[in-house]
Amino acid sequence: xxxxxxxxxxxxxxxxxxxxxxxxxxxxxxxxxxxxxxxxxxxxxxxxxxxxxxxxxxxxxxxxxxxxxxxxxxxxxxxxxxxxxxxxxxxxxxxxxxxxxxxxxxxxxxxxxxxxxxxxxxxxxxxxxxxxxxxxxxxxxxxxxxxxxxxxxxxxxxxxxxxxxxxxxxxxxxxxxxxxxxxxxxxxxxxxxxxxxxxxxxxxxxxxxxxxxxxxxxxxxxxxxxxxxxxxxxxxxxxxxxxxxxxxxxxxxxxxxxxxxxxxxxxxxxxxxxxxxxxxxxxxxxxxxxxxxxxxxxxxxxxxxxxxxxxxxxxxxxxxxxxxxxxxxxxxxxxxxxxxxxxxxxxxxxxxxxxxxxxxxxxxxxxxxxxxxxxxxxxxxxxxxxxxxxxxxxxxxxxxxxxx
Amino acid sequence: xxxxxxxxxxxxxxxxxxxxxxxxxxxxxxxxxxxxxxxxxxxxxxxxxxxxxxxxxxxxxxxxxxxxxxxxxxxxxxxxxxxxxxxxxxxxxxxxxxxxxxxxxxxxxxxxxxxxxxxxxxxxxxxxxxxxxxxxxxxxxxxxxxxxxxxxxxxxxxxxxxxxxxxxxxxxxxxxxxxxxxxxxxxxxxxxxxxxxxxxxxxxxxxxxxxxxxxxxxxxxxxxxxxxxxxxxxxxxxxxxxxxxxxxxxxxxxxxxxxxxxxxxxxxxxxxxxxxxxxxxxxxxxxxxxxxxxxxxxxxxxxxxxxxxxxxxxxxxxxxxxxxxxxxxxxxxxxxxxxxxxxxxxxxxxxxxxxxxxxxxxxxxxxxxxxxxxxxxxxxxxxxxxxxxxxxxxxxxxxxxxxx
Numbered sequence: 040x041x042x043x044x045x046x047x048x049x050x051x052x053x054x055x056x057x058x059x060x061x062x063x064x065x066x067x068x069x070x071x072x073x074x075x076x077x078x079x080x081x082x083x084x085x086x087x088x089x090x091x092x093x094x095x096x097x098x099x100x101x102x103x104x105x106x107x108x109x110x111x112x113x114x115x116x117x118x119x120x121x122x123x124x125x126x127x128x129x130x131x132x133x134x135x136x137x138x139x140x141x142x143x144x145x146x147x148x149x150x151x152x153x154x155x156x157x158x159x160x161x162x163x164x165x166x167x168x169x170x171x172x173x174x175x176x177x178x179x180x181x182x183x184x185x186x187x188x189x190x191x192x193x194x195x196x197x198x199x200x201x202x203x204x205x206x207x208x209x210x211x212x213x214x215x216x217x218x219x220x221x222x223x224x225x226x227x228x229x230x231x232x233x234x235x236x237x238x239x240x241x242x243x244x245x246x247x248x249x250x251x252x253x254x255x256x257x258x259x260x261x262x263x264x265x266x267x268x269x270x271x272x273x274x275x276x277x278x279x280x281x282x283x284x285x286x287x288x289x290x291x292x293x294x295x296x297x298x299x300x301x302x303x304x305x306x307x308x309x310x311x312x313x314x315x316x317x318x319x320x321x322x323x324x325x326x327x328x329x330x331x332x333x334x335x336x337x338x339x340x341x342x343x344x345x346x347x348x349x350x351x352x353x354x355x356x357x358x359x360x361x362x363x364x365x366x367x368x369x370x371x372x373x374x375x376x377x378x379x380x381x382x383x384x385x386x387x388x389x390x391x392x393x394x395x396x397x398x399x400x401x402x403x404x405x406x407x408x409x410x411x412x413x414x415x416x417x418x419x420x421x422x423x424x425x426x427x428x429x430x431x432x433x434x435x436x437x438x439x440x441x442x443x
Numbered sequence: 444x445x446x447x448x449x450x451x452x453x454x455x456x457x458x459x460x461x462x463x464x465x466x467x468x469x470x471x472x473x474x475x476x477x478x479x480x481x482x483x484x485x486x487x488x489x490x491x492x493x494x495x496x497x498x499x500x501x502x503x504x505x506x507x508x509x510x511x512x513x514x515x516x517x518x519x520x521x522x523x524x525x526x527x528x529x530x531x532x533x534x535x536x537x538x539x540x541x542x543x544x545x546x547x548x549x550x551x552x553x554x555x556x557x558x559x560x561x562x563x564x565x566x567x568x569x570x571x572x573x574x575x576x577x578x579x580x581x582x583x584x585x586x587x588x589x590x591x592x593x594x595x596x597x598x599x600x601x602x603x604x605x606x607x608x609x610x611x612x613x614x615x616x617x618x619x620x621x622x623x624x625x626x627x628x629x630x631x632x633x634x635x636x637x638x639x640x641x642x643x644x645x646x647x648x649x650x651x652x653x654x655x656x657x658x659x660x661x662x663x664x665x666x667x668x669x670x671x672x673x674x675x676x677x678x679x680x681x682x683x684x685x686x687x688x689x690x691x692x693x694x695x696x697x698x699x700x701x702x703x704x705x706x707x708x709x710x711x712x713x714x715x716x717x718x719x720x721x722x723x724x725x726x727x728x729x730x731x732x733x734x735x736x737x738x739x740x741x742x743x744x745x746x747x748x749x750x751x752x753x754x755x756x757x758x759x760x761x762x763x764x765x766x767x768x769x770x771x772x773x774x775x776x777x778x779x780x781x782x783x784x785x786x787x788x789x790x791x792x793x794x795x796x797x798x799x800x801x802x803x804x805x806x807x808x809x810x811x812x813x814x815x816x817x818x819x820x821x822x823x824x825x826x827x828x829x830x831x832x833x834x835x836x837x838x839x840x841x842x843x844x845x846x847x
Contacts, residue, residue, distance in 0.1 A: 088767045105820060105834065151684055185647050228727055232734065286705070288715055299720065301690070313691055316722065323736040325762040330636065332727040358729040363492045380767075428832070 057171075069098035069387050071395040075140045075164070078103035078133045080154065082115040083145035085168065089195070090119045093143075098390035105133035108343065130154060134161035141393070144168060145195075147253035152177040155192070156184035164393050166385075170260030170417060171410055175434050178414045181191065182355040182407045182438065191393045193406040194413075195332075196268050196315060198344055200388050203351045203379035206373065208418050209273055210355065223355070224334020226273045227306070227313050231266040231329045233344060234258075234320040242296050242321055249294050249321070257294035259287075259417055263321035265344045267416045268313035271303055271409060278412050278439070280305045280312065282419035283430040288322070296321045300420045303430070351375045354366040403438055411436050473502035473791050477542045477798040479568070481790075482507035482537045482675075484558065486519040489550035489572065493599070494523045496786040502794035509537035534558060545797070548572060549599075551657035554666060554726030556581040559596070560588035568595040568797050575814055579838050582818040586811045586842065587828070595797045597810040598817075599670050602748055604792050605785035607755045610777065610808035612676055614759065617736065617768060627759070630677045631710070633719040635670040635702025635734070637748060638662075638727040646700050646725055650727055653698050653725070661698035663691075666723035669748045671820045673733050674706055674719035675813060682816050682843070684716065685711045686823035687834040692726070700725045706741055707834070720797045740773075755779045801838075815840050 045143060077093050079101060080087050093101040101120055102377070106112035109128030116124045127133045133142065141164035146154060150168050158165050161360050165185065171194050172178040185192040198204055211223050247253040248261045271277070281303040290298035297320040302310035327345065331338040340353040359368040377384075392406065419433040452815040481497050483490050494754035494762040497505040507525055510516035513532030514676050520528045520562045537546065545568035548558060569589065575598050589596040602608055615627050641650070649696050650663050651657040675681070685707040693753060708715035731749065731757060735742040744757040756778050763772040781788075796810065823837040 091767065106586070109836065228722070228724075229633075230636060230722065236738070286718075298576070314690075318632070318634065320632075324739055324741050326734075326741050328735070329729075330732075332638070334640070335728055337728050337730050350814075363495065 051126060068096070069394060073390045074098050074100055075386075075390050075393060076102045076138055077284050078105065078139040078142045078163070080105050080130050081146045082106045082111055082160075083168070085195075085313050086115075086143065086145045088120050088382060089143055089145070089386075090410050092380070092386050093123065095240040095379065095383045096386040096390075099386040101382060103133055103136055103139050105130050115348070119342065130157075132274065134163060139163060140164065141191075141389070143195075146182075146247070147247045147250075148173060148256065149253050150293050152180060159184040159188040159190050159192075162188055162190060164389070165258060165409065166193050166195055166389055168195045169264045169410075170254065170408065170414070172414055173255060173417045175415050176412065178400060178411050179436055179438070182403070182436075185407070186393045186403070188238075189396065190411070191389070191396055191404070191406075192391065193389055194410045196265065197381040197385050198265070198346065198369040198379075199268070199409075200270075200379060200384040201351060201375070202384075203340075203345055203373075203375040204269075204272060204345065206375065207340070207353060209274070210338065210373075211273055211333065212412065221420055223338070225313065226331045226333055229270050229273055229313075229315040229329065231269065231317040231343075232319075233266055233317070233327045234323040235262075235325045235394050236320040236323055237296075243290050244292050244294070249296060250292055251290070251292040251294050256417055256421070257290070257296055257298075258319050259295045259300075259420060260300045261419070263300065263417065264413055265297055265327075266315065266317035266319055266329070267302060268409065269343055270317075271412055273306045273315075273331055274304050274313065276405075276409055276412065277304055278435065279315075279416055279419075279433045281430045282416055282423055282433050284420050284424035284428050285316075285419075286428075287374040287424040288320075295421075295424075298420065298424075300423070301430075302416050302433075306311055343402075346377070348379060348380060349376070349381065351377060358433075375395050408439055455814050458537070472500070472517075473684075473794040473798060477794045478502050478504055479790075479794050479797060480504050480506045480542055482509065482539060482543040482546045482567070483547050483595070484509050484534050484542065484548045484562075485550045486510045486515055487572070487598075489518075490547065490549045491523050492622070492786060493547055493549070493574040493790075495816040496784070498525065499783065499787045500518050500790040503651050504791040507531065507537055507540055507543050509534050509811075521625065534561075537560055538567060545595075545793070546600075551641075551651045551654075552577060552660065553657050556584060563588040563592040563594050563596075566592055566594060568793070570597050570599055570793055572599045573668045573814075574658065574660050574818070576818055577659060577824045579815065579819050579840065580606075580633060582815050583842070586815065586840075587634055589709065589811070590807070593800065595793070595800055595808065595810075596814070597793055597796070599789070601785040601789050602750065603676075604788040605750055605755060605777040605779070606781060607744075607750065607757065607777075608673075608676060609755060610779065611672075611742065612679070614742065615677055615704045615735065617678060625741050627742070629710075630718065630735045630737055631684045631717050632736040633674050633677055633717075633733065634736075635673065635721040635732065635747075636720070636723075636727075637666045637670055637721070638724040640667075640727055641725040647694050648698070653694055653700060655696040655697070655698050655756045659698055660825070661694070661700055661702075661706075662725050662822055663699045663702045663824060666725075667702055667704065667721060667821065667824070668719035669731075670708060670719065670723055670733070671817050672813065673747055674721075675816055677719075677735055678708050678717065680809075680813055680816065681708055682699055682839065683707060683719075683820055683823075683837045685834045686820055686827055686837050688824050688828035688832050689720075690832075692724075699825075699828075702824065702828075705834075706820050706824075706825070706837075748784060750781070752784060753780070754782060814844055815843065 060140040074145040093099040103125040105127035112126040145168040285299040329343040497503040505789040509531035516530040563683040662817040686703040706719040733744045734749040
């Protein structure tokens with residue numbers, strides 16, 4: 040199943056569209072009439088960063104905050120929100136606010152299957168934190184609810200909105216790629232490490248990320264989600280074929296705190312699929328790198344998830360022998376100096392997609408598709424782990440099978 | 444089984460000794476009386492580089508070259524050797540030359556089990572190319588033959604002799620390491636990629652590295668050997684406990700041309716061993732990196748096998764959150780500017796070890812030990828691959844069990 044132009048959004052073989060802040064772009068931010076009024080559901084830590092994003096993004100306006108305790112919402116709003124933001128002591132009240140267009144939902148994953156459909160039925164567009172669902176089935180329910188109610192759904196993977204990703208995918212799938220003649224070549228092997236080091240309390244359920252009744256996908260959902268998504272981007276968002284859990288370390292609650300896995304794409308040769316191998320973990324010091332092996336070149340990103348705020352770089356390299364030694368024959372450092380952080384651009388993308396919804400004609404969106412593909416890989420890794428690590432099929436969704 | 448002072452050579456918890464060319468060393472090269480007269484057995488490509496090493500190393504003298512065809516030895520000697528080098532049309536003739544002290548053996552692996560013992564019986568010290576043997580059993584036969592005949596045996600892993608490795612292991616196992624209080628912490632996870640891209644002819648037996656009757660360990664023996672050795676160095680050369688083949692791609696002759704594997708060391712927690720995960724391959728562009736995750740820091744080497752001839756670097760990094768962003772809190776680039784290439788230093792190490800042989804009292808040497816440990820890991824990865832990828836015990840050698 041390829042991502043292609045049967046989906047609404049950036050088409051197959053095409054990089055993401057230029058966005059404001061791109062050096063090569065003369066585009067303005069989304070127009071004033073596209074500005075969305077946002078409500079935040081849940082005062083999670085990550086919401087601080089996205090409250091700032093809403094303040095910085097011309098096409099976003101933060102108007103309301105809800106927590107299960109009104110006092111908490113008030114305290115949080117006083118600290119992180121502009122004056123005049125409305126505060127609610129329940130998520131339902133926020134959803135009943137007619138002057139909220141969209142909600143940002145950083146709730147623990149377990150609650151998404153309840154609150155995303157509720158938000159959709161209240162006609163709110165939804166930006167939902169990752170991991171999005173406990174299973175692909177749940178994910179499908181959320182997509183269905185949003186489609187039925189004509190609202191837009193996107194997950195909170197910020198790097199999707201960094202112009203660097205657009206340049207990287209253009210480097211990989213540049214001119215000639217369709218003829219197998221591009222310089223980089225097919226990304227036959229992608230390797231990634233993404234981890235941070237948590238203490239024993241965190242590891243054993245002291246944080247929602249390690250609680251079986253909050254985020255049972257643990258490190259796989261919290262960190263592996265990004266590795267998988269980046270792998271999807273390198274493969275033009277083609278739906279993967281197989282997945283294999285190489286190693287999974289569970290805490291006492293049965294939540295993965297370390298996962299080594301392979302995601303595989305059909306290469307035409309069953310024995311030699313294209314592979315993403317990643318290791319994600321709460322048990323090692325912070326690192327967030329990605330290496331893509333093409334046919335001729337190596338592409339490396341050292342900060343693929345949370346890009347450095349000043350210069351976001353990546354390198355491409357070819358190496359050859361020179362006399363008795365090895366030297367790079369080409370080594371290029373590509374630098375993106377973003378005018379806006381990726382998370383601010385995320386809100387502009389969101390506003391544009393909402394503005395375009397009227398023309399969508401019921402097509403499933405690119406953003407639902409990539410979120411579902413990511414979820415499907417997580418599901419498959421868990422299934423593989425439960426089956427002794429054997430490679431298993433990545434499940435598909437019939438709503439996206441039209442594009443197979 | 445730990446490498447410790449029951450072995451002759453650098454002791455447990457101790458980095459390799461300072462060598463000439465070390466910035467911190469005032470040592471001279473091995474003394475004139477230690478100078479060895481070398482013969483080369485086989486005119487392989489890699490022998491060109493080591494012929495140069497012998498010319499550059501004050502404690503080495505290249506005096507003879509043998510090939511199975513005299514003409515080839517003569518042509519090769521004319522091109523790569525100093526004038527007056529003796530040439531032989533058979534390996535036996537070289538071994539009968541009484542004015543040869545040591546032989547360098549870049550023969551295909553299959554022939555080592557025949558020629559290493561023959562060289563030992565001719566009282567020649569042996570520097571043998573990697574992979575050393577087709578199995579640990581063969582390796583043991585070679586060690587036995589060398590010990591019985593009082594000659595020194597070492598494999599040709601050049602990076603063992605670079606001062607950078609000494610500094611890296613000192614960084615990892617620095618002051619306080621014995622108390623678990625060093626800054627770097629235990630290397631809980633090591634990740635490595637080492638590959639070069641061969642064409643289809645090479646992959647399907649057009650090179651000795653991919654021929655079942657020459658080098659049946661293929662990419663695992665040719666490239667994985669280095670990944671394993673570096674992992675051993677990071678673990679103070681402790682004998683690993685288990686190995687697991689994650690993926691192995693074989694060519695039509697059944698030779699591995701791509702291998703993803705885990706090598707595991709006992710951590711005291713059976714479910715969470717220390718892991719080296721490596722991918723080695725003839726199928727991807729040239730790359731040779733190693734990443735070591737300690738408890739607090741990440742150490743990275745981008746050219747761990749064939750170090751850049753000018754500046755050999757590595758980095759150590761700690762990363763933290765700063766407001767909403769990620770920034771390195773420490774990032775140190777360590778630079779080694781070697782006065783001599785690592786392969787030249789290899790010949791000086793060899794000369795010193797030979798000079799020290801008289802005092803050895805029959806102790807097995809550090810170099811036999813690390814070579815055997817590397818071989819044992821290769822054997823275990825192959826065994827695991829044949830057993831569907833399940834983790835298997837790394838075999839041990841009784842001659843080194845004394846140090847368990």
